[in-house]
Amino acid sequence: MNFTFRILLLLSFLCLSRSSASEKSLSLEDSCSAKDAEDGKAGCGCGSNALKRDLPASNPHPHAKQASLEDDESIVSDESGLNDKLSQPEAAKDKEDVIRGMKLIPGGKFTMGTDDPHFPADGEGPARPVIVDQFYMDETEVPNADFAQFVEDTGYKTDSEKYGNSFVFFGQMTEAQQEPVKESVAAAPWWYNTPTASWKSPEGTESDLRDRQDHPVVHVSWNDAVAYCKWKGKRLPTEAEWEFACRGGAENQLFPWGNKLLRKGGQHGANIWQGDFPLNNTGEDGFKWTAPVDSLPPNKFGLKQMTGNVWEWTADYWNVHHQKTKEPVKNPKGPKSGEEKVKKGGSFLCHKSYCYRYRCAARSQNGLDSAASNLGFRCAADVEA
Ligand SMILES: [Ca+2]
């Protein structure tokens, strides 16, 4: 590889391990222990929040500068002039077009977070009253076919394409696809920093989207997600909106369908991991890796795969300290600035024993230009244009 990257793991600063292809085989000792999970170990199992990009000074990245919520225009700016295209007045879009494939989520008061956090370090608590206005939410995660249309219309280049790589879970790759990989993450060796991996080549070399047009787009950064939603005349949901939508109108539930892992009748509610991570993925829920975005039953708001399948970006900057107020906070938007964004819902790599984050209250984070094979998004939209 011709560049390095850094990994922040909790308070530790860890370096990359360089390994030859023959040294990359994983052992069960690489598995996260239950203790790791209880400690909320970042990057454990499904989390890709240990993954952070960096570029040599000779190749400054156009998105490297800090951005604030008020500065969204700068986030999608680049030398290609794409931002000009994306700044076309959204009002010109037909509202019917904008809300096609979206569900109207009724506003209301709900309890955000939990007083029984599984990962206290993630800032899952405290449980606090929040009110959100009504809004529209994509029924599904954004599928590859839709993202392809965006790229075709705008010529947009994702962060992973600009960097020339992204992080892929090793089990998704053939031996031939693993061959060009020179770096894995020391603290989470199942993440391979894979040359040429991007939304259209999810496993790098010799991978494509054949048979995955209806699967969620992955390897998209927060910047990419914002650009796509803007092109659609939409926006990313706030964390509060996402969690309200996940809960489907129910209070104090772990999952969008209830408190038990399986739905009534023993049906799987989310595409997660069954078996021993990271070597034995039985795919008992019907899917070893990503699943079509419209598979599995919806929640009471008609939304599919809010938990599991792929993590979903939100608009909010990451913060683990939340005020417990007596009066509900209306439409919270998170901190005004930061270095990472909140992602919600967990992914196909999650299992209770090591990454129990496929709960509505669970949360994790990534840098604005980070991407991985288990990270996607869906858009929201305001009710009033
Ligand atoms: Ca699965």
Ligand SMILES: [Ca+2]
């Ligand atoms: Ca999801």
